Amino acid sequence: MPTVERGTMPTVDDVFAEKGLLSIRLPSFERREGQAKMAAAVADTLAAEAVEDEQGRLQAKILVVEAETGIGKTLAYLIPGDRDRQNPCLSYSRGALRQKGGGLYRHPDPAGSDCR
Numbered sequence: 001m002p003t004v005e006r007g008t009m010p011t012v013d014d015v016f017a018e019k020g021l022l023s024i025r026l027p028s029f030e031r032r033e034g035q036a037k038m039a040a041a042v043a044d045t046l047a048a049e050a051v052e053d054e055q056g057r058l059q060a061k062i063l064v065v066e067a068e069t070g071i072g073k074t075l076a077y078l079i080p081g082d083r084d085r086q087n088p089c090l091s092y093s094r095g096a097l098r099q100k101g102g103g104l105y106r107h108p109d110p111a112g113s114d115c116r
Contacts, residue, residue, distance in 0.1 A: 012043045015079055022075070035072035038065055043080035
């Protein structure tokens with residue numbers, strides 16, 4: 001079981017571990033390796049700083065994930081985004097997914113949106 005000191009932010013590993021914070025709060029939670037890897041990739045992407053290209057333009061780090069149904073993508077992007085107080089921009093085409101995501105900004109075409 002992870003030990004998280006009061007006043008500190010748990011790591012993605014603390015949350016998605018076999019006996020992590022999700023399994024403590026949600027007894028039916030089952031760890032999925034793909035979900036944990038995706039959450040770690042999302043956290044790394046959110047933590048990355050934008051870099052300047054040759055023309056002096058800022059280039060943000062972008063993560064594209066394709067994963068099968070049932071891997072737990074929703075928690076894998078929501079938890080790192082909330083943990084780091086970020087607002088990830090999500091793009092997807094399936095109508096059923098548009099109903100998920102709570103307060104996240106959703107847009108079928110991020111290039112044509114005001115995602116930041």
